[in-house]
Amino acid sequence: MEFCPTCGNMLQYEMPQMTHPSRFFCPTCPYVCNIESQVKIKRKQRLVKKEIEPIISPDDMKNAPQTDARCPKCGHDKAAYTEFQTRSADEPATIFYMCMNERCRHNWRED
Structure with a gap:
């Protein structure tokens, strides 16, 4: 265009x-x-992927409340969680979890 x-x-x-x-x-x-x-190509530019910064860091989850949610990766039964309103106000909030197993630390969410 x-x-x-x-x-x-x-x-x-x-x-x-x-x-x-x-x-x-x-x-x-x-x-x-x-x-x-x-048609002439004036210049070629190589695209570089930017590093994606996590929305919720492990430091944010240290003081977060914990619940009995099972980790889908390792099966550990404790996870820290936090809630964010990622969609419109009439939709439910998104819950972000982090596995509390020291070796796993897997992050997942429930919409």
Whole structure:
């Protein structure tokens, strides 16, 4: 998608005709951009994945209340939990759990 540098509207594509080559034009202002027959790649940019920071860190769960929830990974029967309203107000809150087994520390949630 290309946008008009003058007014910001989305440009429309016009097929080539005898009088002009194919081009993009703005339906609201007189802006026209002719399309060259050969496309050139100006630059290649390598995408780098960003490190994802956890929403709830293990430090946040140290003082969180605990419950008798079974860990789906290791089967331990104690987990710390916290609640967040991740959806609209008329939907139930999302409960985030963390296994209290020192070797596991698996995180999961219930929507």
